[in-house]
Amino acid sequence: xxxxxxxxxxxxxxxxxxxxxxxxxxxxxxxxxxxxSPPAESAWQLPASTRPVVxxxxxxQLVTLNTMDPAHVDQHLDAWEQATTxxxxxxxxxxxxxxxxxxxxxxxxxxxxRVSTMVPxxxxxxxxxxxxxxxxxxxxxxxxxxxxxxxxxxxxxxxGYRVHMMLTPNGWRVSGLLDMLGxxxxxxxxxxxxxxxxxxxxxxxxxxxxxxxxxRGEGRDVLxxxxxxxxxxxxxxxGAPQRPAKGEAVAVEIIRQDDDSAELLVFxxxxxxxxxxxxxxxxxxxxxxGKLALRVTIVPDGxxxxxTRLRDA
Numbered sequence: 647x648x649x650x651x652x653x654x655x656x657x658x659x660x661x662x663x664x665x666x667x668x669x670x671x672x673x674x675x676x677x678x679x680x681x682x683s684p685p686a687e688s689a690w691q692l693p694a695s696t697r698p699v700v701x702x703x704x705x706x707q708l709v710t711l712n713t714m715d716p717a718h719v720d721q722h723l724d725a726w727e728q729a730t731t732x733x734x735x736x737x738x739x740x741x742x743x744x745x746x747x748x749x750x751x752x753x754x755x756x757x758x759x760r761v762s763t764m765v766p767x768x769x770x771x772x773x774x775x776x777x778x779x780x781x782x783x784x785x786x787x788x789x790x791x792x793x794x795x796x797x798x799x800x801x802x803x804x805x806g807y808r809v810h811m812m813l814t815p816n817g818w819r820v821s822g823l824l825d826m827l828g829x830x831x832x833x834x835x836x837x838x839x840x841x842x843x844x845x846x847x848x849x850x851x852x853x854x855x856x857x858x859x860x861x862r863g864e865g866r867d868v869l870x871x872x873x874x875x876x877x878x879x880x881x882x883x884x885g886a887p888q889r890p891a892k893g894e895a896v897a898v899e900i901i902r903q904d905d906d907s908a909e910l911l912v913f914x915x916x917x918x919x920x921x922x923x924x925x926x927x928x929x930x931x932x933x934x935x936g937k938l939a940l941r942v943t944i945v946p947d948g949x950x951x952x953x954t955r956l957r958d959a
Contacts, residue, residue, distance in 0.1 A: 689768040692781050696769065700783050700811060703818040708809070711820065712759035712791055716749045731812055731819035752795055759791035763941065763959040765899045765911050781813040782821070786899045786911060788939040788959045804937045806897065806913040826897045826913045827937045850898040852951055853910050853944060861893030861914050868953050873943075876956035884916060884935045892917035893936075907945045911959055914938040 690697070707729035714722050723746060727738050738745075769783040789805040810822035843851075859865030860877065863886075869877055886893075893916040901909040918936030922929050943955040 690766070691771060692769040692783070696781070696783075697766065700766075700769070700818055704785070704809070704811060704820075707818075707820055708761075708787075709759060712756055712789065714749060714754065714756040716753045716755060719746055719749045729820055731814050732821040734820055734822060755794045757792050757794065759789060761787050762790055763788040763901075763911055763939065765901055767899065783811040783818075785809045785811065786826075786897070788911070801934065803934055804939055806937070806939050808897070827915055827939075846900060846903075849903070849908060849944075849951075850900065850910070853898045853912065853942065854895045856944075856951065856953065857895035857898070857912050857914060857940075857942065858893070861895060861916055862891060863887075863889035863893075868951065870952045871954040873953045873956050880938065880940070880956060880958070884918070884938065885933075886916050886918065886936070890916045890918065890936075901941065907943060907954070910942045910944065912940045912942050914940065 710722075710725045710729045723738070723742055727735055727742075730738060765786040767784040767786060769781060771781050785808075787805075787807045787809055789807065791803050791805070792800050793803050794800045804827065806826040808824035808826060809820060810824075811818050812821035856865060856868050860868075866874065866877070893914065895912055895914050897911075897913040899911045901911055903909070914937075916936035916938065918933040919930050920933040920935075922931050939959040941955075941957050941959045942953060944951045944953050
């Protein structure tokens with residue numbers, strides 16, 4: 647993936663962090679059900695023994711980042727800062743007063759957060775910033791949580807994040823978050839350097855094109871086996887219109903692959919809206935139902951791909 651510099655990346659994630667009042671900070675761990683395959687060895691440049699260490703640390707710290715009880719807002723904000731470093735900590739400290747006021751005003755509780763799918767992407771020696779010591783790691787996470795405000799029913803929310811972890815003198819910390827379903831789109835890098843596009847790049851590129859077409863109610867000819875029924879069920883549950891013109895696959899990552907098939911993590915935003923009554927005012931808001939995180943199974947079909955299964959990630 648073609649990454650921006652950490653400073654540029656922080657701008658992209660500022661909304662996700664500053665508007666934490668909407669429950670947009672993510673948490674995660676490697677493969678919560680033990681079925682997620684690790685990245686290729688070439689992408690994981692730290693010792694293999696670091697994987698479970700990063701997993702355990704990310705679990706503790708990112709669960710913290712998704713929990714908020716307004717009755718104890720200062721304790722939670724302190725804990726958030728302790729779980730972060732570099733860019734994220736700077737943003738939390740800079741906007742702490744605004745976040746505190748927002749939580750006390752809206753009395754929003756964040757609870758029952760869980761990671762339903764996590765894909766480790768890469769890890770490298772070294773890092774960015776004065777706190778970096780021996781490495782950094784990147785992950786993609788699907789986060790499902792509950793947001794509750796007084797006088798309103800609980801709302802189930804889905805968050806899709808690119809998570810950057812950094813090894814500091816005090817251990818691994820979250821140093822950056824990119825909100826994939828909030829509008830950010832990762833630009834694919836075709837190779838690790840000079841040379842033709844990699845197989846992984848072409849696979850993800852094709853999958854993004856197929857899933858974007860499906861997000862817009864097109865391209866159903868690629869669906870085979872149970873995928874057509876899966877599509878009807880998932881899109882029907884979301885209440886998607888027949889042809890949502892602005893739907894898009896905003897990110898694709900490889901969970902596993904072999905010669906016969908591949909399983910992908912795909913973040914979709916159907917760009918749906920809903921009308922909500924807030925007090926005496928009617929407001930049009932982005933619908934949570936239009937945000938999807940799917941495990942997509944694909945198989946080669948001549949020069950292209952077919953989709954054999956779609957399920958929630």
